[in-house]
Amino acid sequence: MSNNYLKFIACCFLLISFSCKKQMKISKEAQIEQKVDSLLKLMTLEEKIGQMSQIRHFEESADEHITSKFIGSVIHTQGPTPGKTALEWQDRFIELQKKALSTRLAIPLLFAVDAVHGQNTFEGATIFPHNIGLGATQNEKLVEEIARITALESQATGFNWVFSPCIAIPYNEKWGRVYEAFSESTALTEKLTRASVRGHQGDLSDPTTVIATAKHFVGDGATDYGVEGGNTSLNAQQIEERLLSPYKVAVKENIGAVMSSFNSITGTSMHNHKQLLIDTLKVGMNFDGILVSDWKAYSRFNGNDVINAGVDIIMAVDGDLDGFQKGAKKGVDNGSISLDRIDDAVRRILRQKFRLELFENPFPKSDLVSKIGIKKHRDIAKQAVRESLVLLKNEDKTLPLSKDTKKIVVVGEHANSSGLQSGGWTVNWQGTKENYKGATTILDGIKRQVKGKVIFDKQATGNHFDADIAIIVVGENPYAEFFGDIGHESNQLKLTLTAEHQQYIKTYQEKGVKTVVVLVSGRPLVVTEQINQSNAFVAAWLLGSEGDGVAEVLFGDYNFRGKLPHSWPKSIEDYKGKYGPNFWDDTIKPLFKFGYGLEY
Incomplete structure (x- = not known):
């Protein structure tokens, strides 16, 4: 028996097998339709x-x-x-x-x-x-x-x-x-x-x-x-x-x-x-x-x-x-x-x-x-955090940070709240500002990374200007549908950072402390001035329960991989039209284009 004949027989069997599998799939759907029709009649x-x-x-x-x-x-x-x-x-x-x-x-x-x-x-x-x-x-x-x-x-x-x-x-x-x-x-x-x-x-x-x-x-x-x-x-x-x-x-x-x-x-x-x-x-x-x-x-x-x-x-x-x-x-x-x-x-x-x-x-x-909340699942969530971070600025190779840094001050309530870092639709419909079960915060992650001293200065009111690095975590409070619209009468949400959060950055920047800003937000915000004031600036979005994934990238365990899913606006003036900054026809130029993102 020739090799060609054997190959022919094998091909026939494969075709028959494929045909049967296809028929079985069609048959299953046909059976479902018959069951639906029968039940509907009753x-x-x-x-x-x-x-x-x-x-x-x-x-x-x-x-x-x-x-x-x-x-x-x-x-x-x-x-x-x-x-x-x-x-x-x-x-x-x-x-x-x-x-x-x-x-x-x-x-x-x-x-x-x-x-x-x-x-x-x-x-x-x-x-x-x-x-x-x-x-x-x-x-x-x-x-x-x-x-x-x-x-x-x-x-x-x-x-x-x-x-x-x-x-x-x-x-x-x-x-x-x-x-x-x-x-x-x-x-x-x-x-x-x-x-x-x-x-x-x-x-x-x-x-x-x-x-x-x-x-x-x-x-x-x-x-x-x-x-x-x-x-x-x-x-x-x-x-x-x-x-x-x-x-x-x-x-x-x-x-x-x-x-x-x-x-x-x-x-x-x-x-x-x-x-x-x-x-x-x-x-x-x-x-x-x-x-x-x-x-x-x-x-x-x-x-x-x-x-x-x-x-x-x-x-x-x-x-x-x-x-x-x-x-x-x-x-x-x-x-x-x-x-x-x-x-x-x-x-x-x-x-x-x-x-x-x-x-x-x-x-x-x-x-x-x-299986709920097991390590395997959280590891995937942490991977998603790492890959989602977008590095918008890294002046003089400020990042990655050294784990041997002697003193780091971490600023902002968003750094120490899994609720704030997760946004709306988290535990509650409109989200929560509190820590919730099983989550790690950005501050938790930083403390795990650093061999030196880590100070948490929640509202930039402490005297920690001797720090080698200030990691300043700012952003939006949680919101969901309707209540998250800019201009909705129930909120004070803006397209910019609050005056308080702007001051967090300004306080340390004016004292000459090297600043890394991490923005926690559900959308691109107009932060052109804050980007200019910082040595490094990271868009972290709403990252969910695995806050320590942020620290792993800041300290170089992993490189930045995220790319902007949206064009980034440069000014409030760009929001005059129906669609805000109209990036669709290039009539308005963004601060950063869709797909922008630096690496180490």
Whole structure:
């Protein structure tokens, strides 16, 4: 028998094997569709509307509503936690799941959480740099691994659905959610979106994976003047070229959900925008997953118009549940909502539940609890911190610092607070200023590095001008959506450092102490003067729980690798237009261009 003949036979076997595997994959999806259709035929209208309803686990009568109103999903948000320990969180969700399984058709619940930089609602979980920091790493393998860990730690606390990643393209640093997005670059956002979806979802039948959610569709980061929920006045071509392609990537990766955004497009609310939600997303991109609303969308955006525009799951919270369920039923009864639209929504929900194999495995795995915040996960988070740091200035090779330095003064409250270094969506919705469980601060890391004396001068009030080096850590206080917008009446946030933080730098600089400034912020700030005053300047973003990763780079254990995910503005005067500094058409020159970043 000739070698050529043997090669031919081997090729035949490979082709047959490949064909069988492909057939098995198609067969599994076909089986899911058959199950969905069969279950859908058994459902009453009330049960279908129930599947479209999402409530909070701590709302009054939540337990009763799961059985009496056939609730399809539960969300955890700011408010009472399910318990103190991860097992208690699981136990609460198991209790609710059993109630869902006791109903006539025994359709299991989805449990959702805003795990946007780790399972950030559970104190003790691994908290990663926010997406803007991950954008600075430009490392898709790292982003995929971070998403995988986030999924595991979310499942360990009882969740099978996360509202992440945010794949907006921010136009204006005044927007309070700039840090939730990867970059101003559409191409970089595409790359990291792909990695994030793959990491979160993996094989959905695996109990360590979750449904991911691309948000917020579409234009949330490109509103006029950076107003959360404002109007996006970009034309159709600009939206297509700059904003939609990350969603196309997410859909191609079979993302399980997309969340509609609060903003309007040329005057039409996105929750009512049938052309973009159905024609563009569901039909044009062939998206077969769940389109979920944002907070209280039913009462905020014209009731049944939200359903007719294509939204499948309604966050029926804060008193919206009865209004939504009765309104939707009335809409079907009077013909203003087609039963086909309801069936499309429920089909999408059931499809994801079958893909997750929730009917076979409805409960979280208790053995995952021991994986929360483990060293392996924190090491990945620390790697992300190291790779996210962007060196903007290093005069006379000030960095790396010597570990033999005799006296170092560390200045600023941000240096000694894991809450301040982590930003919003950390333990609490709007973040915390306090230290939280399991985290290390920047000051902790510096103390580990230095053989000499390290003094902490919190507000630059001590007499430590004999120090060899002053490491001055400044930045923003934590914030999240709405309250993080520059100019929002509830805050005093600015595009510059506070006068107090500016004085920290000036105090030591004027005394001739060599200064290294570390900026902790969720967006580029106008700090041109402070950069000029410093000997070295580092953009550290919002770094999460592993603050000692900063010190490892400052003292030369690792080199700087981060590159700016956003162009860096040079002056407040650049913010006069709708989009702030318009770097898109080069009418305004940045202080540092996108992709800038020094190394040792």
